[in-house]
Amino acid sequence: MLARTITHALVGLDARRVDVEAHLQNAVPAFAIVGLADRACQEAKERVRSGITSAALDWPVRRITVNLAPAELRKEGSGFDLPIALAILAASRQVPPERLARHAAVGELGLDGRLRPVGGVLAAAEGARRGGLEKLLCSAECAAEAELAGIEAVPVRHLAEAVAYLRGERDPPPVDAPSNGDRPEVVCPDLADVRGQERARRALELAAAGSHNLLLAGPPGIGKTMLARRLPGILPRLPPDEALEVTRIHSVAGMLAPGRPLVTIPPFRAPHHTASVAAIVGGGPGPKPGEASLAHHGVLFLDELAEFARNALEALRQPLEDGAISIARVGGRIVFPARFQLVATMNLCPCGARGDPAAECSCSAARLAAYRDKLSRALLDRFDLLVTVPRPRARDLERAAGETSDAVRGRVEAAHARARAGPLHRSKEASELLSRAVERLPLSGRGRARVARVARTAALLAGADEVGAEHVAEALSFRSPTELGLR
């Protein structure tokens, strides 16, 4: 007796259809699974057997062969448990095979038969919808996520529930309404906490309004980290198509917060400087997206940039250029989107005293040279806004609190809306100023384009009807590498 369940395997962010076929023979009882790649799938045998008996169903005393096709597709993860169990139950006529064939299924079984959530359910649901399937059986925790794909989810808490539903003995329980609502998903500290630092605040606002890469440099203890961590609070929410893209990535990485199927605010990822290259750009078995992809349509924050390993920084050049990361693996390449905004902080020298009127730098010339060398020209060139943050004077710190994040976000959202309304022309004076700067600084082609983009953002924030010379001048003021004292 033969029966089949349809499920999906992840290739990067993409779900490929996998047919799980269970074959029962009258022979010496045995249980074999073929077509599985990793150990997690072999462990599936234990969970499936135990899950079926815990659900008070019959474990067929036959020779059971489960085949996952196509064989050449690498299959990772624990989401095959439920489809394997259902195929065996259909082959032994404990659930109706014709009804099962119209469904896709995904989920991990506990030894007690309970269903556990797995990553990548949104992608699997999208695969099921593309394949013309009616419904997806998945764990109750994942049902709202599955329905983002525009397919009907059948939430299942226990294998016995799935069986009762397929036999037509009961309706599936309703899908839990997502609790996303309008509550912010993370509580972001407020910009009002930051005293002084007007120029850095302005750079942060420009960065938010135009998704520009920002580098804050200066002595320690002056609010660089504080400012960078307040960026999410002034960013607008994600538009629906971007929200779905970000959700797909976070789902595959198993990073969705429970009860919040849709990621609606731009992600803010802050990997530690000891993070490995694979952790930052992705990889490993699977492979899984890294921090750069988790930051897609959001912010990648590298605090203390110079502390990161050189190979980690070099690995970021590809996504900064292409907005994507391509990972080589057996049988081809996997591409993860990684269009993030890079925000970084650094000291001006290893001891940190440089640029601080109250301290004296103790760094040797060789140490200073090595420090500057690490932040290759190529990497520094990727920042649109370079800001040297000074140590605030005592009277700046006594000043009243700065503007709130809500007030700044209002302007940022207005700038985003204007950007969508149409192109903005550059005045003749603005173009002349830009051309002169290209020769005088000099600016590379990439540098010129970055200045032009920041100038446009300044004009959008000002609500101007064209990009004027004053906007180009402001953009240029944030571009000079001599500002960092690095050249």
Ligand SMILES: Nc1ncnc2c1ncn2[C@@H]1O[C@H](COP(=O)(O)OP(=O)(O)O)[C@@H](O)[C@H]1O
């Ligand atoms: N401009 C500032 N306004 C208010 N508090 C500040 C400011 N700069 C520094 N601080 C205080 O000093 C602490 C350290 O600041 P931090 O942002 O970590 O400095 P940095 O990253 O520049 O080394 C902050 O948590 C805050 O309490």
Ligand SMILES: [Mg+2]
């Ligand atoms: Mg800091």
Ligand SMILES: [Zn+2]
């Ligand atoms: Zn120093």
